[in-house]
Amino acid sequence: MGKALIVGAGAVASVVIHKCCQNPDVFKEICIASRTLAKCDAIRKKLDGGRTKIRTAQVDADHPAELAELIRNFRPDIVINVALPYQDLSIMDACLATKVDYLDTANYEPPETAHFEYKWQWAYRDRYRDAGITAVLGSGFDPGVTGVFSAYAQKHCFDEIHSIDIVDANAGDHGYPFATNFNPEINIREVSAKGSYFENGKWIETEPMEIKRVYDLPEIGPKDIYLLHHEELESLARNIRGIRKIRFWMTFSQSYLTHLRCLEDVGMTSIKPIDFEGRKIVPLQFLKAVLPDPATLGPRTKGKTNIGCIFQGVKDGRPRTYYLYNVCDHQKCYREVGSQAVAYTAGVPAMIGAMMVLTGKWKQPGVFNVEEFDPDPFMDAMNRCGLPWHESFRPGLID
Ligand code: NDP
Numbered sequence: 001m002g003k004a005l006i007v008g009a010g011a012v013a014s015v016v017i018h019k020c021c022q023n024p025d026v027f028k029e030i031c032i033a034s035r036t037l038a039k040c041d042a043i044r045k046k047l048d049g050g051r052t053k054i055r056t057a058q059v060d061a062d063h064p065a066e067l068a069e070l071i072r073n074f075r076p077d078i079v080i081n082v083a084l085p086y087q088d089l090s091i092m093d094a095c096l097a098t099k100v101d102y103l104d105t106a107n108y109e110p111p112e113t114a115h116f117e118y119k120w121q122w123a124y125r126d127r128y129r130d131a132g133i134t135a136v137l138g139s140g141f142d143p144g145v146t147g148v149f150s151a152y153a154q155k156h157c158f159d160e161i162h163s164i165d166i167v168d169a170n171a172g173d174h175g176y177p178f179a180t181n182f183n184p185e186i187n188i189r190e191v192s193a194k195g196s197y198f199e200n201g202k203w204i205e206t207e208p209m210e211i212k213r214v215y216d217l218p219e220i221g222p223k224d225i226y227l228l229h230h231e232e233l234e235s236l237a238r239n240i241r242g243i244r245k246i247r248f249w250m251t252f253s254q255s256y257l258t259h260l261r262c263l264e265d266v267g268m269t270s271i272k273p274i275d276f277e278g279r280k281i282v283p284l285q286f287l288k289a290v291l292p293d294p295a296t297l298g299p300r301t302k303g304k305t306n307i308g309c310i311f312q313g314v315k316d317g318r319p320r321t322y323y324l325y326n327v328c329d330h331q332k333c334y335r336e337v338g339s340q341a342v343a344y345t346a347g348v349p350a351m352i353g354a355m356m357v358l359t360g361k362w363k364q365p366g367v368f369n370v371e372e373f374d375p376d377p378f379m380d381a382m383n384r385c386g387l388p389w390h391e392s393f394r395p396g397l398i399d
Contacts, residue, residue, distance in 0.1 A: 002358040003029045005076035005100075007061050007091060008083035009039035011182055011295045011339060012105065012140070015347025016082055016354075017043050017054075018337040019385060024051030026355050031074045033057040034083065046338070061087040067094035076100060080354050082347070084186065085109040085116060092124055092135060101133050101363070103353050105140030105346055106186070107231045114189040114271055118234055122367060129366040136362060137369050139353030140346035141307055141326075142168050142248075143232035145387070147371035148349075148378045149309045149324040150240055155375060157322050160242035161313040165398050166230065169251040170342060171220045172303040172330045178259040179292040181301075181342035185284050188269050192260065196229040197247040198237045209257065213398050215249070217306045218390070219327045225249035225398075235369035242313070249398070263287065294343070301330040301340040310395050323395030326387050336386065345387065352381045 004020060006013055009032055020027035030052055032040040040056035048054055059070050061083050071079065071094060081091045081104040088108035095102040109116040121137055128135050138144055146166050154161055170181060180187040195206035211227035230248035237246055263269050268287045273280040308325025326345070333344035353370065356362035362373045370378075382389055 001026050001028060002077035003031075003075065004078050004080055004354055004358070005031045005033060005071060005074055006080045006082060007033050007059065007067070007087070008081070009034040009036070009043055010082070011343040012346045012350065013082040014043055014295070015337050015339050015343050016080060016350045017047060019348055019351035020354075021047045021050050021052045021054075022385070023351070023355060026358055027052050029053040029055070031055040031057055031070075031076065033059040033061075033070060035060050061091050061094075064090045064093040064097065067091060068097045071095070071098040071100055078103060078354050078357055080350055081105075082350060084183065086111045089120060092121065095133065095135070096124070096127055096131055099131050099133055101357050102135040103139050103350065103357065104137060105144060105350050107138060107143075109189070112271070114193055116231055118231070118369075125367045132365045134357055134363055134365060135367040136353050136357060136373075137367065138232060138235070139350050139370050141349055142166060142230065143235070144346070144349040144353070144370055145307070145326065145382070146232050146309055147236060147369055148375045149389075150236055150311075151371040151373070152375040152379055153309070153311045153322055153324065154240055158311065158313040158315050158320060161240050161311050162242060163245040163312045164236060164240070164243065164247075165310040166232070166246075166248045167215055167217065167225060167306075167308055167310065167398075168249065169215075169217050169220055169223050169225070169306045171223065171251070172301045172305065172341065174292075174297045174301040174340075176292055176300075178256065179297060180294060181297065181340065182294050182346070184288040184291045184294070188260070188284060188287070189271065190230075191228065191250070191252070192264060192269050193229060195227045196233070197227060197245070198233055198243075199245045209252070213249070215398060216396055218325065218392075220304055220306045223251040224253075225251050232369075236371060239369060239371045247398070295339070298334045298338055298340045301334070304329050305341045305345060307345060310397065312397070321393065321395055321397065323392040324389055326382070326389050328387070348385055348387050349382075352378055352385055355381060
């Protein structure tokens with residue numbers, strides 16, 4: 001059916017590529033591109049020989065003209081951006097210049113400030129609409145499936161949703177004293193930032209990890225959850241009608257938090273360059289270099305993830321609660337695609353989002369967050385593609 005150019009060859013990209021190859025009727029041909037050709041070739045070597053034809057290319061996606069040239073040579077129907085959030089705008093520019101659809105899993109973040117929001121990417125709306133191309137923003141798990149879950153709850157279960165609590169739990173154990181489950185730089189920037197949530201039309205800011213609760217998750221059990229700011233809060237606050245409150249919660253162990261606090265206290269998580277032996281280095285980038293590479297955690301990580309949304313609202317004039325969630329087993333994911341569940345849960349929805357665009361189900365000129373599309377075909381594909389979802393009408397609630 002179509003051709004996809006996949007930018008990035010890291011942990012999430014590897015899952016996307018495995019999943020594209022499992023769906024050769026949709027993904028006839030793919031090209032894997034990143035700055036390091038050897039990483040792209042290593043993934044191709046594992047998967048070559050199937051019905052999806054695989055090519056590789058070297059590209060620095062910070063340079064739109066370089067990427068546009070690759071797009072003109074390969075002529076993809078969609079570009080799947082699973083590089084880093086810093087490349088979002090330059091990849092969107094290259095897609096605009098070549099009139100090719102775009103999809104990503106994380107919103108733009110300027111390299112020099114640990115601050116992400118959608119305004120930079122939403123500013124492309126008119127230009128994408130006028131060019132007749134589609135951009136799907138945030139098609140990972142969170143953001144991604146959490147938005148699709150919200151659209152599904154709104155469509156099928158509520159007249160109005162009043163509150164959403166997104167709970168992202170990872171009960172996996174990789175055996176290292178400290179490691180991050182995806183890109184350490186992006187992960188540490190996210191968890192060391194101030195928290196925030198949306199209530200009654202206002203954003204309320206909290207200190208990092210200031211608000212803690214305990215939540216009893218299906219198949220995982222009770223866990224400490226902490227309130228964080230997370231990017232889908234911004235789009236869901238706009239796109240879910242009647243919404244009054246949205247919060248995002250993530251599990252962290254005491255040991256993870258103690259390590260993080262020590263690293264912060266000694267300045268290792270700073271993104272301000274410092275002088276070191278005659279050259280400038282960014283402490284967080286140095287820390288990334290000494291921490292375990294998330295791509296190597298797969299074989300060692302045991303346990304499960306559970307990510308879902310707890311909704312409260314009204315249906316036919318009566319209050320209702322509803323919980324949608326997915327549980328993934330790290331070892332099962334590893335056996336299937338050679339990656340642990342954190343990369344798996346981000347990569348599978350990126351493939352499904354691209355499948356939605358290539359099959360015409362989410363093909364619409366403009367720039368959209370996932371909750372603006374019909375959730376039904378995406379939810380069906382989740383059940384077929386390794387992310388089965390569960391529902392409950394009597395979930396525990398978070399006060
Ligand atoms: P990795 O660090 O493992 O991989 C990033 C890849 O991007 C590498 O292959 C790197 O290769 C490539 N890359 C970096 N800079 C450039 C560039 N200038 N040009 C071309 N390629 C580049 O990250 P992850 O796979 O863990 O994460 C990928 C994305 O997924 C991130 O944006 C992350 O925020 C997002 N994510 C989303 C989740 C969700 O649920 N929505 C969950 C987890 C992650 P090289 O350096 O060789 O170029």
